[in-house]
Amino acid sequence: MSTLRRVVLIDDDQVSNFVCESIIKNDGFADEVYSFEWAQDALEFMQRSSINDPDGFPDLIFLDINMPGMDGWAFIQEYRKLPEHVTCKCSLFMLSSAVDRKDIICAKSHEEVKDFFSKPLSPEILAIIREEFISQ
Template sequence: MSKITSCCIIDDDEFFAFNIKKLMKDIKFCENVLWYADGQEAIDSLVGLLIENIPLPEVILLDLNMPNKDGWAFLKEFENIPKHQREKVKVYIVSSFVSPENLAKAKSFCCVESYLIKPLTEKALNNLM
């Protein structure tokens, strides 16, 4: 049985999203998985959950490079959500591109737990649990 009730994948790469959802199912990572292809769609949906008094997902896997609203813009808006409504959420940046600038920028957001490198493995997901 999973310790995580819900997880959110924010990534425009459908292949990545499909594979990570399959891996999550195989290892019983969480009960529910939400997937959004861009940051705007994700932030709108998460705010909608809060309006309906539905808790936010405990884990967010966030890509940085996406159309409409990228991962950085998503983080800026996400941090505008009152802290008591997002305090149980752990955001993990998931990217295939690593740079000292991105790592430093990620650390500037209090909601970012860690920076993970694609592709994610079973071991990486198990470490999140």
């Protein structure tokens, strides 16, 4: 049985999304995984879900910081505009190759961001999330 129902990956790196999807599925971490290379597309998906299918809103989001168009910081600003009754049930994690300490501090300063993890995603990271954030 999966830990979560729906996970969303937001990263402009198609290979990274493929690897993350494989790790999540092989680990049995989620029933469904949706990948978006454009943060705006992910945001539109979540906006539709919040209106048409609030129960289908993601349980967890892995968000990259550095992306063309809408970056991770701009995504968070727009994510805040979504209805609180759906976002309160979703855990948002930064998953980035950024190693700038300022990015890590900034990510953790956003109340929506549960934690910051460096790429690549691994079964160990999923275990940490299960233990520290989901089993509460």
